[in-house]
Amino acid sequence: MANEIVIAQTTIDNEDQARALARGAVESKLAAGVHIDAPITAVYWWKNEVETAQEWRISYMTTTDCLPRLEAWLSEKHPYDVPQWIALPVTGGSEAYLSWVVEETTRD
Structure with missing residues (x-):
């Protein structure tokens, strides 16, 4: 297959924004599909302090060409x-699934 399939991920602290980032990427044909995981707990360093936050993980099914x-x-x-x-x-x-990802992210 010419395009390699990848799952690209980001996180965000707001469910509505997660849905908007998911829908926008699919509507723009940048991803064939997106999964939004239920709230997860993120623990990370930020500005010299350990932070804890509730976030939603967004996983985009796409190709290396679209990445x-x-x-x-x-x-x-x-x-x-x-x-x-x-x-x-x-x-x-x-x-079949991998071909679907390629088809849905190919620009007309």
């Missing part, structure tokens, strides 16, 4: 100074 555009789009839309942004390679899966 730079998705990252640029997210950096415009995300309210955090330094949002989490990671991409995890998908090393296997059903051919």
